[in-house]
Amino acid sequence: MHETLWLDAPEWLAVLRIGLGLWWLESVRHKNFEAWTQRNAGINWAADIASKHRWAFVGRTFERTVAPHPKLFTWVVLLAEFALGVGITFGILTPVALGGSMALSLLYFTLMIHDWAEQGQNSMMFLIAAVCMGTQAWQEWSLDALIGLFGA
Numbered sequence: 001m002h003e004t005l006w007l008d009a010p011e012w013l014a015v016l017r018i019g020l021g022l023w024w025l026e027s028v029r030h031k032n033f034e035a036w037t038q039r040n041a042g043i044n045w046a047a048d049i050a051s052k053h054r055w056a057f058v059g060r061t062f063e064r065t066v067a068p069h070p071k072l073f074t075w076v077v078l079l080a081e082f083a084l085g086v087g088i089t090f091g092i093l094t095p096v097a098l099g100g101s102m103a104l105s106l107l108y109f110t111l112m113i114h115d116w117a118e119q120g121q122n123s124m125m126f127l128i129a130a131v132c133m134g135t136q137a138w139q140e141w142s143l144d145a146l147i148g149l150f151g152a
Contacts, residue, residue, distance in 0.1 A: 013137035014091075020101065020128045021089025028081045040070040042077060049111060058111060080104060088132075091142020095150055098137075101129040 004012060035041035043066060050062035066073045084104065087097030105126035112118035131137070138144040 010137075010140040013132065013135050014140040014142065016128060017091070017094070017098075017132045017137040018089050018141070020125065020132065021085050021087070021097075023085075023125060024081050024088060024101065025085030028078060028085060031078070036074055036078065040074050043067075043070040043074050046111060049114075053111070054114065055110075062111075088129075091138045091144045093149075094138035094142055094144050095133060098129045098133045102126050102133070105129065 002009065007015070032041065047062060047067055047070075050059045050066075053059050080100065081104070084097050084101050087093055088101060105122045109119060109122035109126065112122065136150070138150055144150050
């Protein structure tokens with residue numbers, strides 16, 4: 001095993017996992033909840049981006065799936081980000097949450113392909129989730145480890 005500072009390697013991976021979970025929770029916390037739920041601000045913003053997207057399939061797919069159901073997808077986004085944050089932070093069904101995190105990060109990355117800042121955030125969130133998945137970062141400081149789920 002490689003030598004580490006302060007914590008051992010599985011504990012550092014737990015720190016990384018918890019940080020990713022907190023990042024998802026912050027994504028929910030910083031949203032203007034009233035604007036999102038009353039005026040569908042997030043979905044409207046995404047619709048505008050999708051309509052101008054350099055890849056036509058993104059706009060078409062958004063128009064067919066999300067645009068007809070803005071209230072539903074507002075809640076899908078809010079609840080998905082919250083569930084990912086809780087699952088990853090506390091280590092509850094962690095592999096499922098990490099898989100969801102990778103999927104949502106990839107979806108956001110694709111939608112925001114033209115925005116360098118968003119690309120950076122989403123690619124880093126994907127990478128962190130992939131590292132946590134590959135190293136089974138739920139082995140320390142997680143409810144999964146406490147109850148013996150997903151053993152190494």
